[in-house]
Amino acid sequence: MSKLLIVKADQEEALFGDGGWDAVVVVGDANGLESHPEIGQLVAHAAHVDARIGKEPLMLMAPGLAGGRLVLAPTGDLDNEYEDVRRFAEAAQAGIGIALRAGARAPLLLVSGNDDLRYSQALEVALMGAGHEIYTPFDVSGPEVTLGVLGLDEVARVNALENGRIAARDLCGGDPEQMAPPAFADYCVELFSDTAVSVSVIDDPDTLKADYPLLSAVARASFAVERHAPRVVRLEYVGEGVISRNWFLAGKGVTFDTGGADLKIGGAMAGMSRDKGGAAAVAGLMATLAQLKPKGVRVVAELGLVRNSIGSEAFVPDEIIESHAGVKVRIGNTDAEGRLVLADVLSHLRESVNGCENPVMFSLATLTGHVGRAYGPYSAVIENGVARGQALGGQLQMVSEIWGEPFELSRLRREDFAQVAARSPSERLLSSNNGASVNISRGHQFPMAFLVQASGLDQHGLGSDQPIAYLHLDIAASSVEKRDPLYGQPTAVPVATLLANLLDH
Ligand SMILES: [Zn+2]
Structure with missing residues (x-):
C-alpha cells in the first residue's frame, strides 16, 4: 500500500527549497514556463549538451532548485490534431517515476499549460498520471508521498478523486x-x-x-x-x-x-x-x-x-x-x-x-x-x-x-x-x-x-x-x-x- 497526499504549493519560493520539496518535475514544455525563467535557462543550457532534452523524460542536477533535482517530462507534439490529454498523464507518470526512483518523496509538480480546449484538464490529468505511478497494491508496502502542485486552487477534489x-x-x-x-x-x-x-x-x-x-x-x-x-x-x-x-x-x-x-x-x-x-x-x-x-x-x-x-x-x-x-x-x-x-x-x-x-x-x-x-x-x-x-x-x-x-x-x-x-x-x-x-x-x-x-x-x-x-x-x-x-x-x-x-x- 502506498500513501499519497496532494498539497497546494502556493509559494513560488517552493521551487527553491523552502517548501520541503525534494524534486521539481516539469510536465510539458519546460521552455514554455514563462513564470519560471530560471528553469527555462537551466533547460536551455542542458540542451547544448544533451539532444534528448524535450524529447525524453530525464533528470538534471539543479543546484538551487528544490531537492537539487529537475525532472523534465515532455509531452511530445500537442498540436497534432489526433492527440489528446492522455499525453499529460503519460508524461507525469514517467517524470514522477524518475523522481521516485531517484529517492524523492515530496516532488513538486509543475504542468506547462496549453490553451487548446482538449487540454483544459491537463493539470488534473497529469495528477492522475502521477497518482497512477505512485500507487502500489494494498498487499505491497509502498512509499508515502506528498505531491506538491502549483497552479491548482482546489486540491480537495483531486485528493478525493485519487x-x-x-x-x-x-x-x-x-x-x-x-x-x-x-x-x-x-x-x-x-x-x-x-x-x-x-x-x-x-x-x-x-x-x-x-x-x-x-x-x-x-x-x-x-x-x-x-x-x-x-x-x-x-x-x-x-x-x-x-x-x-x-x-x-x-x-x-x-x-x-x-x-x-x-x-x-x-x-x-x-x-x-x-x-x-x-x-x-x-x-x-x-x-x-x-x-x-x-x-x-x-x-x-x-x-x-x-x-x-x-x-x-x-x-x-x-x-x-x-x-x-x-x-x-x-x-x-x-x-x-x-x-x-x-x-x-x-x-x-x-x-x-x-x-x-x-x-x-x-x-x-x-x-x-x-x-x-x-x-x-x-x-x-x-x-x-x-x-x-x-x-x-x-x-x-x-x-x-x-x-x-x-x-x-x-x-x-x-x-x-x-x-x-x-x-x-x-x-x-x-x-x-x-x-x-x-x-x-x-x-x-x-x-x-x-x-x-x-x-x-x-x-x-x-x-x-x-x-x-x-x-x-x-x-x-x-x-x-x-x-x-x-x-x-x-x-x-x-x-x-x-x-x-x-x-x-
Ligand atoms: Zn465470462
Missing part, C-alpha cells in the same frame, strides 16, 4: 482469494463505515436466490464454498440541499471467471480475477463522493459480486431461469455471466427509482472481449432511447476525452434485439449465442439489448410513465493497463469521467 481511484484499483486488482465476494464486501464495509455513504451487504443465500435469481445461477457452484459465496453490496449517497441529480449505478463484480461449464480453455482463464473492474470503479466513485460530499446529488449503487465457478452444481447452457424482473432467460453460454449478474442488479435499482425526477442509470462492466476487438484500448458507451434523446452518451464521451479516459459512442440497433430474441416458446430471451462475443459482429452492443429487457428497463423507455435514461459502459479493454488483464495494473477507469459528468455537466 482516494477513490486507489479503492477502485485495490478492488479490481486483488487476487481471486484476496478479493473473493465476501472479502470485496468486507473491504467496502470498512471503506464506507462512518462516512457519508451508507453501505449494506446481502449475504443470506435464500434471500440472494429469491431476489437475484440470475446472479445466483452464476454463483450456483460457489455457494457451497463459504469464502467464495456471492454478495450484493448496496451503497447510497445523498448530498445536502435540493437533489437535482439522481444516479443509479450497477457494477459487475465477477471476482473470478472460470467461464463456468463453458470453461475458458487454452490459457484464456488467467487474468480473470480482473473481471470485477466495473464494481470496483463504482465503489471508487462512491469513495470519492464519501470524501468530497457534493451537494444536490443522490447516487445509489449496487455491486453484484460473484465467482463464476465450475463444479457439480454449476449452471449449464439451455437452462431457463426467470430473472428478478420476471423474464424467462435461456442460457446460451455460461461464460456470458456478467449480463446475468447485471440484469438482476439493474432490476433492483429500477425499483429504487421510484418516481424521482430525471433518473439516470448506468451499468459498468468488463463485459466483452468484443469491445477491445472493435475499439482497441478504448471504452464503449451505449445508450437506451431515453439517454439518446438527452444526448447523454455524447456528453459522457466529451467529458471522457478531456479527462483522459476516452470512450467511443456505440449505438443500440434492432439487430441487437434480434440477437437475443427467444428461440422457443419456453423463454423470452436468449442470454447469448454459444460462442465468444469477440468472434461475432456487434458483440459488445447486443448484450445491452439483453440487459434492457432482462432487467425490465424496457418498461421505462421513451413515452412510458417513468422514463429512465440508461447508459451501459463496457470497460473490458480499459480497466487494466495495456489491455493486459494478467499483469497490467488496474486503471480505475472511468471514475474521473463519472465524477466530472456528475458534478460539472
Whole structure:
C-alpha cells in the first residue's frame, strides 16, 4: 500500500527549497514556463549538451532548485490534431517515476499549460498520471508521498478523486482469494463505515436466490464454498440541499471467471480475477463522493459480486431461469455471466427509482472481449432511447476525452434485439449465442439489448410513465493497463469521467 497526499504549493519560493520539496518535475514544455525563467535557462543550457532534452523524460542536477533535482517530462507534439490529454498523464507518470526512483518523496509538480480546449484538464490529468505511478497494491508496502502542485486552487477534489481511484484499483486488482465476494464486501464495509455513504451487504443465500435469481445461477457452484459465496453490496449517497441529480449505478463484480461449464480453455482463464473492474470503479466513485460530499446529488449503487465457478452444481447452457424482473432467460453460454449478474442488479435499482425526477442509470462492466476487438484500448458507451434523446452518451464521451479516459459512442440497433430474441416458446430471451462475443459482429452492443429487457428497463423507455435514461459502459479493454488483464495494473477507469459528468455537466 502506498500513501499519497496532494498539497497546494502556493509559494513560488517552493521551487527553491523552502517548501520541503525534494524534486521539481516539469510536465510539458519546460521552455514554455514563462513564470519560471530560471528553469527555462537551466533547460536551455542542458540542451547544448544533451539532444534528448524535450524529447525524453530525464533528470538534471539543479543546484538551487528544490531537492537539487529537475525532472523534465515532455509531452511530445500537442498540436497534432489526433492527440489528446492522455499525453499529460503519460508524461507525469514517467517524470514522477524518475523522481521516485531517484529517492524523492515530496516532488513538486509543475504542468506547462496549453490553451487548446482538449487540454483544459491537463493539470488534473497529469495528477492522475502521477497518482497512477505512485500507487502500489494494498498487499505491497509502498512509499508515502506528498505531491506538491502549483497552479491548482482546489486540491480537495483531486485528493478525493485519487482516494477513490486507489479503492477502485485495490478492488479490481486483488487476487481471486484476496478479493473473493465476501472479502470485496468486507473491504467496502470498512471503506464506507462512518462516512457519508451508507453501505449494506446481502449475504443470506435464500434471500440472494429469491431476489437475484440470475446472479445466483452464476454463483450456483460457489455457494457451497463459504469464502467464495456471492454478495450484493448496496451503497447510497445523498448530498445536502435540493437533489437535482439522481444516479443509479450497477457494477459487475465477477471476482473470478472460470467461464463456468463453458470453461475458458487454452490459457484464456488467467487474468480473470480482473473481471470485477466495473464494481470496483463504482465503489471508487462512491469513495470519492464519501470524501468530497457534493451537494444536490443522490447516487445509489449496487455491486453484484460473484465467482463464476465450475463444479457439480454449476449452471449449464439451455437452462431457463426467470430473472428478478420476471423474464424467462435461456442460457446460451455460461461464460456470458456478467449480463446475468447485471440484469438482476439493474432490476433492483429500477425499483429504487421510484418516481424521482430525471433518473439516470448506468451499468459498468468488463463485459466483452468484443469491445477491445472493435475499439482497441478504448471504452464503449451505449445508450437506451431515453439517454439518446438527452444526448447523454455524447456528453459522457466529451467529458471522457478531456479527462483522459476516452470512450467511443456505440449505438443500440434492432439487430441487437434480434440477437437475443427467444428461440422457443419456453423463454423470452436468449442470454447469448454459444460462442465468444469477440468472434461475432456487434458483440459488445447486443448484450445491452439483453440487459434492457432482462432487467425490465424496457418498461421505462421513451413515452412510458417513468422514463429512465440508461447508459451501459463496457470497460473490458480499459480497466487494466495495456489491455493486459494478467499483469497490467488496474486503471480505475472511468471514475474521473463519472465524477466530472456528475458534478460539472
Ligand atoms: Zn465470462
